[in-house]
Amino acid sequence: MQRRHLLGRLALTTAALTALATGLAACGGGETPAETPSSAPGAQYPVTVGDITLDAQPTKIVSLSATGTEMLYAIGAGAQVAAVDSTSNFPAEAPVKPELTAMDATAESVASFAPDLVVLFFDPGSVAEGLKALDIPVYLTPAATTIDDSYTQLSDLGKLTGHADQAETVVAQMKTDITEIVASAPKTVAPVTYYWESDDTYYSLTSTTFVGSLLKQVGMENIADAADPEGKSFGYPQLSVEHILASDPAMILLADTKCCGQNAETVAKRPGWDDLAAVKNGKVVALDDDIASRWGPRVVDLLRTVVAAIPAS
């Protein structure tokens, strides 16, 4: 009871402060309302997605999800984005607020932007609950485990932001591209084996994860699958070096080029790694950590990079 009471008071105070801040901004008056984008044709409000109902097209979206930000811009809702968190580094024009961090954001810090829609992917601090108390709608984009999850999130964001048609176009384009890439993959007698490196302590991912499932579609075989058969590491096991060396994967995919400064040369210098087929045949592929860990439309580029490097048998 005490906790509820406190929360309620906190929410009231925050609401009052927000109202005050908004009022002050309005009194300042310098801003023209012209920056509000016109509704895309066909956008109907109120719109309901899941348990969120929006009465009007959102014009001050706050995104605390790097993937969410990429999706919003991809479907043409970028002009409606007011603030994005410190990890949202793509596209470059997204209005990054370094003080907004997805890991430790509070309802208050988010509410200070007076958003009319908040996009979250991860909510350890119960930000969503606090925002709901303030009547600010929250859309969650949890980490996708399949490409269909991505499509759903894109469609949902399209409906919510008034860009349903553009979202469907993006999804359709992604589907076409992926089908094409899968078809273009070289036909090998045996599946191409690969080792995916998430960091330089040999954390990897299995075929049950988002990226892993895409590479499986291409017909690639993941050497990490043996390490987490029941999904107890949620598809992200740490591999033993002995296993990596003994598996001798045909390809090594580095998703730790930014975090850990890894590249083909650093891999070749590791003890015992210079004898691996992937190293000898130049099949150590450097990927962009950011794209490799997100589930937005750019995953198509990632897939294209990997498939282009598949050794022809």
Place this chain on the structure above:
Amino acid sequence: MSTGARSSARPRWIAAGLLAVGASLVLGVAVGPISLPPLRVAAELLDHIPFVDIDSGLTPTEANIVWLVRLPRVVLALLVGAMLALAGGCYQGVFRNPLADPMLLGVASGAGLGATLFITARAAGMPAAQGVLPIAAFAGAVGALMLTYLIGGVKSGGRNPTRLILAGVAVTSLLSAVQTYVQQRNADAIRQVYSWLLGRLSVSGWEEVLTVLPYVAVTTAVVLVMRRELDVLTVGDDEAAGLGLHPQRSRYILLAAASLGTAAAVSVAGLIGFVGIVVPHIVRLLAGPSYRSILPLSVLFGGTFLVLADLVARTAVAPGELPIGVVTAFAGAPFFILVMRTTRQEAV
């Protein structure tokens, strides 16, 4: 048990310790996530002795696994385990405090902060090689140690070692707070920080072995030479001075040696808890309270313990890895309780 019986028991415990080290080394090299015929592994190792040329029959990849992955890792676990246990025993004697361990005095949190700052700076775009990470951790450990000594009042020459422990506690919480802050501001580097904190034996090679070897050698030599002084110190400073020793000087030489060794171990292996506190206590319960036994036995059994713990970390979820810190805590705590309950009270 009389003193005479105990001192005659010491060589037997040393022999047992040497046997344990030998057995754990053999087991550690013979067993791994990839199963290899033990005889061929032995042949492969003999092949590396100068002027010995044996065809082990292993494929080049398997030979690499034995010589470049498994053996250096086992050797490093031995060195780090020996170092942490020796330092733990040393701290317990110097502070006359059974709860003292290498992670005290801010060494661990300093190393953690050094590593965290390095990882986040590199994530922010600072160009630096991975090999610099141990140096950053080492600098952090030594920096924290100096801060602790400064606050603890080395110059004031306080006879109460509790001051230094309290300073260590204060420095530890300050540095931990700074580390948490840095982590929160750099969420993208957080996983790397944690994987470092949980132990880095899994990515070690001969390079790490060569990095710690000099420190381990110097520390072990200094501490073992001074083991008699440690026995006298436990009686009391006045008694030690009466016996012609300089208790304060001995204390700081021992602390500096143990801390330097710990910093070196932590900088290559990450933070591995429990070894420094459990091993010396178990040794004490088995072989008696004299530091002349505790210190050398801590070296032997500490090394053995970490080699075996790492064996579990490598094989329990093969081909995956368990964090070694989890294994040491999981195995160490119940074993400690078992020894405490089955040994006579007076030995504690």
